[in-house]
Amino acid sequence: MAKIHRQQPATRAFTPLILAVALQGVPLAATGLALLPLPALAAAEVRDYRIPAGPLSAVLARFAATAGVQLVFDPAPLAGRSSPGLQGRYTLDQGFERLLRGSGYRWSERGAGIYALEAGSAEAALAMPETTIQASATGGGADIGYQRPVSTSTTRLGLSERQTPQAITTLTRDQVEDFRLQSIKEALRAAPSVTVEQTETDRTQFTSRGFDINSFQYDGMGMPFVSTTLVGDQDLAEYEQVDVLHGANGLMSGTGNPSAAVNFVRKRPTAEFQARLGASIGSWDNRRVDADVSGPLTETGKVRGRFIYAHDKGNSWLDRYGHEKNIAAGLVAFDLSEADTLTLGFSQHNSDANGSSWGNLPLADVDGNPLHYGRRSSSIGQDWTYWNLDTQRVFGEFTHDFGNGWRGTLTATGVTERQNADMYYIFGVNGDDATAFGDHSASKAHQLIGEARLSGPFQLFGRDHELTLGASYGRTHQKLREKILAEDGYYPTTLSGSLAGVPEPSLQYTDDIGHTQDFTDRQKSLFAGARFELVDDLHWIVGARMLSADASGLSYGADYYTRAHGEVTPYTGLVYDLSPQWSLYASWTKIFSPQYSFGLDGRLLDPLEGKSLEAGIKGGLFDDRLSLTAAVFKTEQRNVASTSVFAGSRYLYDTTDYQSHGLELQVSGEALPGLDLLAGYTYVRIDDADGERARKFVPSHSLRGLATYRLPGLPQAKVGARLRWQSGIENDNNSRIHQNAYALVDVLGSYDFDEHWSTQLNLNNLTDRKYLLSLYNNATSGNYGAPRNATLSVSYTF
Template structure:
C-alpha cells in the first residue's frame, strides 16, 4: 500500500505546496496547539489528488480526526467506521469484516491517497488505528482515483508522520474481559539541523471476550524516517507491521433461524468455534516516497509500496438448521487454511497551477501500476458432517481431526495499470469545474478452487466531473458525476465469471462553513448499476452468484462536524438510502434505509480540564433470508480529566443500555454484538 507525505517544518520547506495526502510538520504543530480537540473536517485529496478544502470537494467527505479516535477509544478501523456517516460495519465473523456504505460494499481502500488491492473485499484481522493521524471517508463512486469500485465509499488511511519538534506519548488502558492495551508514540528530529526526522509507533492489545473461549492479541508497529536531501527534495521511508493472533475465532457464526423458520435466541456469549481453533493474520507494508519541488509551485511525487499479507488458521465451522425443540441439526466442518498475498504498487504524479485565458487553474497528471499475487490452500479435516450437540450445550470440546480429507486452493495474479489526470478550472472567481479521467488496463490470471479467475480489460476509460459554485464565503453548491466500472471475480452456477459491474453515480448538494470552525454538508445522490453480483447459494461448498440488472439507489445525507459552541466538538450524520431492483422491489435488505452516526464532547466551562462526551449510533430495521432485526441504537459515554499538562485520565462506557443485537445480517449466519463494557486509561504526553 502507499503513503501520505509529511514535509518538515524547516524554513527551506515552508513554502512548498502540498497535495491532500501531505501533512507538513509545521501544520501538525499548529493543529496540536490549537485543534487538539477538533472534530472539524480537513482538506482531502481522496477524490481528485488536488488539495481541496471540504467545501471545494464535490462529494461527501468525512474526517475522523485523531481527537475523536482518542476520545472514544476507537482503537480499530471497525470502531472508526461504525461511527462514520453512511457506513455500516458488517462483522460477519470475529476476524473477518466487510464494509458497506449507501447500501453497497466498500472495495476501495487507500493509504495516504494511493489505492491498494482489496482481494476478497473484506478485512482479515483487526486493523489498528494506532498507525494513523486521521481516517477520511469519501462517499460515492471514486473512479478517478481508484479506477474501479462500487458507488459506496473510499476509505483513506492517513499515516502518522515525523514532526520537527520532539513529541512523545504513552497510554495504558484496561477494560472489560481482561482487556489490556499499551500505546507508545515517539517523534522528532534525528539530527541537530533537523534535516532528518523520525517517528516510531508501537501498540499492544491483549484481551479476552464476551464470547466463550475467544481471545486475541495484537502487536502493531510503525517506523517512518524522512530526509531533506536538498532544499527542494524530500525522501521518506517507512514500514508498518500488524500481527493479530486469535484463539477460538468464529469461522461462520450462529444460525439465525431454526429449521421451522423461527428466529433463534442464544446467549450473547455463544461461540461455535472449537477450543483448538486459531486464526492468525499479519500485514507488513513498506513504502518509499520521493517528492521534488519543480518550481512555479509545481511538485513531482513518486511512491513505491510493497505489502505482504499472510494468514493461517485452524478453523471450525458449523452448518445446518437446528430444530426448535431439540437444538439438533448442526454439523461440523473443520479446515486448515493458509494464504499469502504479495502486493507491489507504484504511483507517480505531478501537480501544480497553470494559467489559461487570464485565470489560474490546477492540474494533476500521473500514472499507477499494481501487481497482486495470491496463493491460498485449504486442507479439509476428516469428519466433515459429524452431528453436533445443541449450541446451548456446546463447550468447544471436539476432537481435533487430521486435515487430510482433501486439499484445494487458489493461485492467481491481478495486474492493473492506469493513467489519470484531473484539472480544476477556475471559470469564475466563485465557479470551479473539476474534470478528470482514468484509463485502465486490467489483467487477471489464475484459478481459485478449480475455477478460472482470468479476465482482461484494456483501455477502459472512467470519466469524472464536478462543479462547485460559491454562493458566498460560507456557502457552496456542488454537483458531481462519475462512471462505475468494477471487474468482478464472482462465478455463476455454471462456473462462468460475471461480467464487470458498470453504472453511473450522481451527487448534488450544498456545503457550508459555520462559526469558522464547523462544516455542514447536505447531499442528494443517485446510482444506477448493471451486473451487480448477488449470492444465490453454494455448490460443492463453493459460492455461486447471479448478476442483477437495473439496480438503482437514491437517497440523501446530512453531516455536521466541528466546534459548534465554545468547547463543544461534535460530528453527526444522517443517511437515507432506498435501493430497488429492476422489478422496483426493495433490494439489499441487510443494509438499513436509515442510519444515524453521532458523537460529541464538551469541555466544562467551570472545569476546563474536564471533558465529557457521548456517541449514539442508530439504524433502522434490517433483514436477511432468515431473520428480521428491529431498529436499534447504541449509546456510549466518555469522560476525561487533565491532571496536569502531561497526564490525563479517561473512562469509557459502551452500549450503556446493554442492547442485544445481531452484529450483521450480511450473511444468513450472524453473532451478537458486545454487551455493556467499560475501560479506563491513563496517558502521558510530552
C-alpha cells in the same frame, strides 16, 4: 500537493483583519495607515485556536484577529502558499512560529499590539515551506479537535473539502482517542453513512449508500486487489486520521465504486519532538499499551523520524474468544535538498485470535424458522479454532518541488500478508442436529503498487487552474492451501454441542485443487484531472481514468481469469460558491470495477458497471469552525453479486441490477465554545431490477453522532457521548430473520491533571442493548454485539 483556494480581492479577504503594506522595511508610522484598535494579547497567554486550512495569508489574518493583535504585511510574496491552519492551544509566539515555519519570514513586534512580517535570510527563504507544512498537516501532534482539513491525498486533486463535489467525512485522532476507536471497524462505526457488517468474529465488510466498500487507500494509494472483506482486527495506531470520500470515486481510487473510498492517512515524522505513552484496562480483561515518539534526528532537522508501537490483548463477551495484537511502525523523512524529500516507512501488524468462528450462530433452521439464543455470549467458535494474520507493509515516497506550485510524487508500496486459520462452521440445523465443516487454511499474498503523479497550477484565459496527471501499476500474487477431513470435509454435529464446545477433528492436507488457490492479479491505469475556474465563483472539476486489468491462475479448482483493456471511467463536477461560507455542488461519474468473486457458472463475475450522480450544499458557520453538508445521490449499478450458495470451499454468486437513492446530512466541528461534534443522518433505498426493495440488510435510516464538551468552570475536565441508531433490517429471503431498530449510547469522562498526565473512563452500550451485529448479504447466521462494558485509560504526553 498544496490545496487549491480561490483567491479573493484583498479587501474582501483581509479587511479589517490585515492592512497590507507594499513597502518592506519602511517604518510603520511612515505609511500613514489608520489601524483599527484591537486589544493586545499578553505574549505568554495560551489560547485555543481553531483556524482551518487555507492560503497562508488568509490563515495569518485569521490568527491575528483571533489573538487580538494587528498584523501588517504585504500578501503578494505569500501568493500561492498554503497552510494547514492552526488547531490547538498556543501562545502568540508559538502560533506565529508554527504558521511561519519554513516560509522564509519572521515576525516582529512594533508595540501596542502591532506585529509585522519581515523577510528572513536567504537561507531561511529556501527552507522548503511546502515540505514542512505537509509534515505538520499529516503528522502534527497538536490537539486539533473534531474538524481537520481533509488530506490532499484523499481528493487526489488537492481540493479542500468545500471544493470537492462529494460528501467527505474525516475521523480525527482526537475522536479515535476520545472514544477508543482503536481498530478500523470501530472507527468506521462512527462514520455517518457507513455500515459496519461484522459477519464473523474475524471478518468484516463495510457498506455505504447501500453498496460494498472495496476501495481502501493508504495516503491516497489505492489498493485495487483488496476485497470487500477485512480480515482480523486491524489497528489504527499508525494513522493520523481516516477520510471517507462518499460516493463513486473512480478518478481518485482506481476503480469506480458507488459506495465510498476510505483513506488511511499515516502519521508522519514531525519537525519538533513529541511523544505520548498510553495504557488502558477494560472489561473481559482487555489491556493495551501504546507509544508514539517523533522528532528531528539531526540538529538541522533535515532528517526526522517517528516510531509507533501498540500491544493489545484481551478476551471477549463471546465464549472462548480472545485476541492479541502487536503493531510496530517506523518512518524516516529526509530533506535531500530544498526541493526534494524522501520518506521511507515500515510497519508490522500481528493479529492473532482464538475461539474464532467461520460463520456465526445459525439464525434459522432448515425450514426457515428463526432460532433464538438467550445468552449474548453464545458462539460456535471453539477452543481449538484460531485465525492469525501477519501483515508487513513497506513504502517509499519521493516528492520534488519544481517551483511555481508544481510538484511531482513517486510512491511505491509493498505488502506481504500471511494467514493461518483452523475454522469450524455449522449449518443445516434440524432440531438439534446440524452439519459441520472443519477446515485449516494457510495463505500468503504479495502485493506491489507504484504510482507517479504530477500536479500544479496553470493559467488559461487569464484565470488560474489546477492540473493533475498520473499513472499507477499494481500486482498481487496469492497462494492458499487447505487441509480438511477426508472425503469432503463435512461431518454430523449438534447445535447444543457446538455451543458447549466440540473436540478438534483430525484434519489432513489435500492436494485437491478444489481446496487451493494460486493466482495473480495485475492492474495499470493512467489518470488525469483538472479544476478549472470558469468564473470567479464557478469551478469545474473534470477527469478520467483509463484502466486495464487482467488475472490468471486457479482458485478452488476454477480458472481465475479476467481481462479488461482500456476501460475509461470519466468524472465531472461543478462547484458554485454562493458566498465565502456556502457552496453548491453536483457531480457525475461512471462506474466500472472488476470483480473477483465467482458466479454460479464457476467463472469470475463480469465487472460492475453503472453510473452515479450526487448534488448538495456545503457551508461553514462560526468562522468555519463548524462545517455542514447536505447531499442527495442516485446510483444505477449492474452485475452486482447478490444471492450466494456455498459449494465445496467457496461461495458462488448470482448477479442482479440495482438502483439506489438517498440523502445524507452531516455536521462537524465546534458548535459552541468547548463543544466538538461529528454527526450525520443517512437515508438510503435500494431497489432491484423489478423495482422491489432489495438489500434490506442495509438500514434505510441511520444516525451517527459523537460529541465532547469541556466544562467551562473546570477546563481540565471533558465529558462526551456517542449515539448510534439505525432502523430495522431483515433477510431479503426470510423476513423472520430480522433485527428491530435499536440505539446504542456510549459516554466518557476525562480529566487532565496537568499538561502531561490525563485519565479517561469510557462506558459503552450504556443501556445494555441486545442486538445482532449484522445480516450482511442476507446471512442466515450472526453474532450479538457487546453488552455494557468499560475501559479506564491513562496517558502521558511529553
